[in-house]
Amino acid sequence: MAYSEKVIDHYENPRNVGSFEKDDSTVGTGMVGAPACGDVMKLQIKVNDDGVIEDAKFKTYGCGSAIASSSLVTEWVKGKTVDEAQTIKNTEIAEELALPPVKIHCSVLAEDAIKAAVKDFKDRSQK
């Protein structure tokens, strides 16, 4: 199956690979996985006092589309508020990367990951 140029670009030059300290109170961590393909995705956001995402990092073990989807999301969320970040839809990711139908679930995983990261941040900042 042929990957789109954008997928290949993100796959070969992934943006924002890495980790933040997950116990840091300004950090939200989203961990998701898809059993059918065995992909595991960790997406983290670093949020400032105004609720704006200053930085984002990811680590994904999976196919090119999963890596590209998470890489793209880390780029998109920077500068957004956590509430804005939560509205990112998998269809937008799939469209931007021109994912074929069999790879749509990779974009779903990335959407679930950013939602989980925001939820984790909110849960912990309330404490």
Place this chain on the structure above:
Amino acid sequence: MASAQQNYFELFGLEPNFFVDQKDLSDKLRRLLHSAHPDRHASGGSQQQMLAMQKTTRLNDAFAVLKHPVKRAQYLLQVVKGIDTTKDHTVDDPEFLMQQLELREELHNITGDKDATALMDFADKIEQMAEVQEAELGELFKQDAWDIDALKVAIYKLQFLYKTLHDIELAEDKILD
């Protein structure tokens, strides 16, 4: 001939059950493939031969499912309860996923170092984890009333471990090249 309606277990003369004697399964496959072999139906015309070929394909499909613990568990849930667990869905179990991520990282580093000994140790570790997980799954299937949610979790955990085992095979090829 009701063979098309027979499920994979019935095809091998088995009750739907998670516990399948693998030696017995292989023996039965050999016998069934032998009697279904298209050459044995050479005199029966093209229709007979086609049926024999379809039967052979179905036997091989069934064997592949019954042999593999994850596929067998999923098929069993499908046949007995009509529940499909093969569709993609997101797992939200941070602790387990973090462990899986760390295992993949470990494998990634071993592959980068081309360390064959470390890879063998790592393979042993994952195989052991898969064995434990398979036993856990078996215990759940032994219960009279199946706990579907617990079964789903046990199945996906085993799925992730099998994915890592698959990646280990790929890593072996890379290191040995």
